[in-house]
Amino acid sequence: MPAPIPIGESQKVPHSAFEDLQGLAIALLTASVGLTFLTSLGFLTGQTAGLALIVAYLTGWSFGPVFFLVNLPFYAFAWKRLGAEFTLKSIFCVAALSLLVDYLPLHLAFATLDPILGTTIFGVLTGFGLLGVFRHKGSLGGLGVIALMIQDRTGFRAGYVQFIVDAMLFLVAFFLFETRVVLYSLYGAVILNGVIAFNHRRDRYIAD
Structure with a gap:
């Protein structure tokens, strides 16, 4: 059996346009379903999505x-620092997520939803959705753009x-909402960020 070939630049195989499209579509659906669990409970999340939820x-x-409007100021920054491809994909992802999160609750409702279970599902699904978006050189806007740039430049995890x-x-949020709402929301954010922190490793990727 031949020895494994070390991962190097020669082994990297770029995603095709179709691979990017299907990858982003799956990631966005996963993330939006997770957010539907969260919003059905009336809870919050972090980043620009959290800011948009507070305003909403x-x-x-x-x-x-x-959510779409909150992210607008970050696109110029992303274009300058991270390039046209990343910025255009991020705009697409933010627009698609904005539509999905408003559309899904019309067809996906919960008669009973335990807060711990709901926030856990939110953290896992939205975390993996974000990983998929990152994997295909996009983001869900705002703070994700800055977090990815810091990771790429310093190695400090996104x-x-x-x-x-x-x-x-x-x-x-503690000054604006009930303590119960904020604590459950914080638990969901810990799950989500843990998924990203433990799984978003560019040094383990082969394809870009």
Whole structure:
């Protein structure tokens, strides 16, 4: 049996356009189903999605348009720092997620949903959805862009960066929402960021 060939640049096989499309579609569906569990419970999350949820809950506006608008300022930064491909894919992903998160609750409802189970499912599904988006050179906008850039430049894990920012966001949320809501939401954010922190390893990837 031949010895394994060390992973090197010559082994990298870029994704085709179709592979990117199907990969992003699966990742976005997974992430949006996870967010549907969370929003059905009336809980929060971190990053720009968390900021959009806070605005949506406080104003009664729909999450989708708020989420899309919150991410707009980050696209110019992403274009300059991370390139056109990453930025365009991120815009597509944010727009698709905005539509899906508003659409899915119309056809996916829960008569009973335990808060711990619901937030756990949210963290796992949305975490793996984010991994899929990252894997195909995209993001769900905003803070994910900054977290990925910090990881690529310093080696400090994207999940840890997002966890620090989330902690600040939840600190503000304690003054706006019931303690129960914030604590359950924080638990879900820990699960999500743990999934990213332990699984988002560029040094283990072969294809870009």
